[in-house]
Every structure is written in C-alpha cells, then in structure tokens.
C-alpha cells in the first residue's frame with residue numbers, strides 16, 4: 044500500500060518533469076506567466092523638469108490666446124498627452140508607506156486632467172482648454188502640497204531661459 048502510493052507519487056513527479064518546457068525549445072512566449080517588470084529609472088525631479096513641467100509650461104503659453112492654426116492645436120494636444128503619460132510614470136514611483144495611496148490617486152488625477160486638456164485641444168475648444176489647464180494646475184499643486192514639495196508653478200520667465208517649445 045505504502046509502496047504503491049510511493050510509486051504513484053513518483054510517476055506523477057516524472058510526468059511533471061516530462062511536461063516541463065525544455066529551455067530554448069518553447070514554441071511561443073508563455074504569456075500567461077510572463078510578467079514584465081516596470082522599473083522607475085529617472086529621479087522624480089528629473090521627470091518633473093523634463094517631462095511634466097516643460098510640457099505644462101509650454102502648453103500654458105500656447106493657450107494664452109486662442110491658437111489660430113491647426114498645427115498649434117495639434118502641438119498643444121501632444122503636450123497635454125505627454126503630461127498625461129507622465130502620470131503613468133509617476134505611478135511607478137510612489138513613496139513607501141502611507142504616502143503610497145494618496146500618491147497614486149494624485150498621479151491619476153493629474154493624468155485625467157491632462158487628458159481633458161488634450162481632448163479640448165483636439166476639439167480646438169479654447170475655453171475648455173483653458174479651464175482644463177486651471178484644473179490640471181490644481182492637481183499639480185495638490186500633490187506638491189500633500190508631499191510638501193516647495194515648488195511654485197508659473198514663475199516669472201527667466202531672461203534667456205528657453206522653453207521646450
């Protein structure tokens with residue numbers, strides 16, 4: 044009795060080993076078990092400067108008055124989309140501990156506000172774009188306040204400074 048259980052267990056094990064894929068002979072990637080690993084590479088500060096703030100600032104400037112040509116609208120829409128996409132990147136770098144959840148929510152809020160601006164720009168709706176920018180800015184400030192980041196948005200332009208335009 045004990046012996047037959049033992050043999051059965053051994054047989055099951057052997058079967059399991061046989062059915063294991065041999066390395067290098069897999070026909071197609073096993074999409075059911077492969078989990079890509081996302082990894083934050085840039086410092087949050089660099090992301091803010093290079094992606095979030097640069098696009099935000101230029102967008103703000105572009106929308107100061109109603110764009111008259113299609114290219115400007117297309118460009119504005121693109122910049123808003125890049126701000127929105129940065130929201131996804133922020134999701135990869137929450138602080139540890141209790142700050143995690145508020146961070147995620149605030150990053151998602153920024154993403155959705157930026158999408159609203161992008162949609163308004165795609166529709167060439169100036170009033171909605173401007174309104175969207177105000178709400179986007181509020182979402183930036185909300186996160187900075189929550190995490191006590193001392194940053195003032197829309198500083199007076201520094202002479203000689205060039206924007207990402």
Ligand code: HEC
Pocket residue numbers: 087088091092095096099126133146147149150153179180182183184186187190192194196
């Ligand atoms: C989810 C939180 C979060 C959101 C949303 C957010 N920020 Fe930030 N921001 C930070 C943090 C954290 C820092 C500080 C990074 C550091 O210095 O390490 C920062 C720093 C900055 C800085 C200063 C960078 C520097 O050179 O020191 C600017 C400018 C900035 N953010 C602009 C923006 C703008 C514009 C938006 C909205 C479009 C925005 N941020 C939305 C978290 C956020």
